Amino acid sequence: MARTTKASNAVQRLKERSKGAAYSMVSMADGRFxxxxxxxxxxxxxxxxxxxxxxxxxxxxxxxxxAPKKVSKLDQAFEQKLQNAKK
Structure with a gap:
């Protein structure tokens, strides 16, 4: 069940990125898609x-x-601190 959900979520995200194009997945009996x-x-x-x-x-x-991932100002500040600490 979780395997199918992972695949169907990927197809749903593809539909959203492509403005609702009619993509579908087919699940085969051997577990492949x-x-x-x-x-x-x-x-x-x-x-x-x-x-x-x-x-x-x-x-x-x-x-x-x-779509680019949304990053908060706090995440950006934390990433900057990590990069400065590596220097």
């Missing part, structure tokens, strides 16, 4: 070969430009 995209035709386009979970999530994460 592949990605499809529908353009409104009867048959969705297959975008990948079946992959293990970690390879699938990495592939999905690489498809669209990821």
């Amino acid at each position: 592949f990605l499809t995209r529908s353009d409104g035709t009867a048959t969705p386009e297959r975008l990948s070969e079946p992959m293990e979970i970690d390879a699938f999530v990495s592939f999905v994460n690489s498809l669209e430009k990821q």
Whole structure:
């Protein structure tokens, strides 16, 4: 169950990054996944070969430009202190 959730969350983030494109994942009986995209035709386009979970999530994460991570001022100050301490 957690494996499928990890994969489906990656696909959901991809949909958000791509402004709602019709991406879907297909879970196979052997535990591998592949990605499809529908353009409104009867048959969705297959975008990948079946992959293990970690390879699938990495592939999905690489498809669209990821949003920059939000960093608070406190996080920035802490990172600066760490960098200064290393010098």
